[in-house]
Each structure stands twice: as C-alpha cells, then as structure tokens.
Amino acid sequence: MLVNVKEMMQKARDGKYAVGQFNINNLEWTKAILLTAEEQKSPVILGVSEGAGKYMCGFKTVADMVSAMIGDLGITVPVALHLDHGSYEGAKKAMDSGFSSIMFDGSHYDIDENIAKTKEIIDLCAERGLSVEAEVGAIGGEEDGVIGGGEVADPAECKTIADLGVDILAAGIGNIHGKYPANWAGLRFDVLEEINKATVGMPLVLHGGTGIPDDMVKKAISLGVCKINVNTECQLVFAEATRKYIEAGKDLEGKGFDPRKLLAPGFEAIKEKVKEKMELFGSVGKA
Numbered sequence: 509m510l511v512n513v514k515e516m517m518q519k520a521r522d523g524k525y526a527v528g529q530f531n532i533n534n535l536e537w538t539k540a541i542l543l544t545a546e547e548q549k550s551p552v553i554l555g556v557s558e559g560a561g562k563y564m565c566g567f568k569t570v571a572d573m574v575s576a577m578i579g580d581l582g583i584t585v586p587v588a589l590h591l592d593h594g595s596y597e598g599a600k601k602a603m604d605s606g607f608s609s610i611m612f613d614g615s616h617y618d619i620d621e622n623i624a625k626t627k628e629i630i631d632l633c634a635e636r637g638l639s640v641e642a643e644v645g646a647i648g649g650e651e652d653g654v655i656g657g658g659e660v661a662d663p664a665e666c667k668t669i670a671d672l673g674v675d676i677l678a679a680g681i682g683n684i685h686g687k688y689p690a691n692w693a694g695l696r697f698d699v700l701e702e703i704n705k706a707t708v709g710m711p712l713v714l715h716g717g718t719g720i721p722d723d724m725v726k727k728a729i730s731l732g733v734c735k736i737n738v739n740t741e742c743q744l745v746f747a748e749a750t751r752k753y754i755e756a757g758k759d760l761e762g763k764g765f766d767p768r769k770l771l772a773p774g775f776e777a778i779k780e781k782v783k784e785k786m787e788l789f790g791s792v793g794k795a
C-alpha cells in the first residue's frame with residue numbers, strides 16, 4: 509500500500525538521515541527501485557514528473573502499476589508515489605489518480621500567487637490524506653521541460669510557505685537538475701542553515717541529487733535535509749550498462765535481443781546506484 513511521506517519524513521528528521529526520491533520512467537525502473545528498497549529495508553519515494561507521467565500513458569497507469577507491483581513483489585517497506593514538480597492542474601490530476609504525495613512547484617509564480625495556489629493544493633491534499641511539497645526559489649537546470657534559473661531561496665519566503673502547512677519544503681540553494689557544470693560553486697550552506705532555522709523542524713528537500721559530492725550531501729542532511737531527489741544518475745548508469753551490452757555484441761548472441769536480457773544490465777545498474785544512494789543518505793534499515 510502506498511503511504512504519504514509525513515511519517516517517513518518526521519522519522520528522517522528525528523534520525524538525521526534522508527530518504528531518496530528516485531524518479532521512475534517505466535516498469536523496469538520501478539521494479540529495480542522497489543526491490544532495492546525492500547532488500548535494504550529502506551523507505552522510498554518514487555518520483556514522477558509530469559513528462560514521465562505522460563510517457564507512461566498517464567498518472568492512473570503509473571499509480572495502478574506501482575500499487576500492483578507493491579502487491580505482486582511483496583514489498584513491505586513504506587513507499588510513497590510522489591508527483592515531481594507538479595503544475596497546478598497536474599497536481600489535481602495526480603491526486604485523483606492515486607498518488608500519495610504531491611509536489612506543487614509554484615516557484616515560477618511571484619510569491620503571492622505561489623502562496624495562494626500552494627494553499628489551495630494543501631487543502632485539497634488534506635481532504636485526501638496526501639502529503640504536500642512546495643518549492644521556493646527555482647531549482648536550476650532543465651527537467652522534462654521544467655526550466656529553473658538556479659535561484660537561491662529567500663529564508664523569509666521559505667518560512668511563509670512552510671507556515672501554510674506544507675509537509676516538506678524544497679528550497680533552491682544553488683542546486684540544479686542534471687549534471688553539474690565544472691565551474692559549479694557548490695551548495696549554499698549559509699542559506700540552508702538560515703532556512704533550517706527559519707522553518708524550525710520542517711523536513712527540507714534537496715533536488716538535483718545527481719553529482720552532488722558525498723560530503724556536501726552529508727552536510728545538507730545535518731542541516732535539515734530529509735529528502736534527496738535523484739533522477740539523472742539512474743539514467744546515466746542505465747544508458748551506460750545498456751551501451752556496454754550492445755557494444756559487446758551481446759544482443760547478437762543467441763537470444764540476447766530479448767528485452768528481458770537486453771534491459772537486464774541497465775536494471776542491475778539502477779539497483780546498484782539506488783543501493784549506493786540509500787547507504788549514503790543513511791536510510792538503510794530505517795523501514
């Protein structure tokens with residue numbers, strides 16, 4: 509059964525670790541992440557962007573697939589199905605399709621409109637027992653057509669949005685989606701510290717988990733980050749493993765063209781990457 513993120517986030521905040529949000533793209537991705545979470549006895553959050561939702565036919569297909577998979581695979585660890593960077597309309601659709609958690613990304617609106625729309629989404633989620641993530645200060649880079657300029661959030665605005673009653677808060681602190689450029693200045697821990705102080709006890713979310721050095725990840729967790737989003741890194745290892753398989757000519761040997769064989773190395777690579785992140789985030793054994 510799917511759960512919202514409230515309890516897993518409170519436990520992470522108290523226990524000073526973070527739960528990974530791993531974005532899914534298809535059945536193999538979902539199965540790899542769920543099996544790894546179960547093996548590692550870790551809570552897990554499956555992230556679905558609006559683009560990935562469309563790719564997988566729609567939110568209903570995704571929610572039904574994830575719920576059925578939890579049953580068929582006998583998954584017992586807490587699993588949340590979370591809309592990633594939802595628009596106002598997309599958030600409503602995901603709520604009605606069976607998602608257990610919603611991110612409403614109003615960071616591109618001015619702060620007053622972000623507040624008004626976030627409040628509405630909070631009320632709708634409260635009626636349904638879903639958790640809500642809001643965002644202040646756009647995350648840089650591009651993800652499925654959502655482009656952010658890499659703003660650094662204003663701690664006072666973070667407090668205003670946190671006080672509306674969101675369950676988790678994403679704040680831009682110099683993080684970006686996708687690979688980090690060689691000249692990246694790193695995370696703004698001074699700002700994270702201020703946000704953590706201003707929002708007292710609010711579980712914070714770090715987007716753009718791909719490529720953030722381990723020591724920065726650990727420091728972010730010590731400053732209130734309880735959820736870390738990873739997407740590109742799983743895509744990179746999947747692509748690399750698949751390329752190796754084909755370059756080695758394995759698809760031409762026997763029945764190596766069978767998708768169950770062709771996609772197996774990528775599947776294993778995702779499992780390995782997710783395990784590595786769960787260990788780094790400290791969520792292993794916390795389910």
Ligand code: 13P
Pocket residue numbers: 531555592593651684685686687714715716717718737738739740741
């Ligand atoms: P990366 O693709 O950089 O890992 O970011 C993922 C993310 O933040 C999803 O919202």
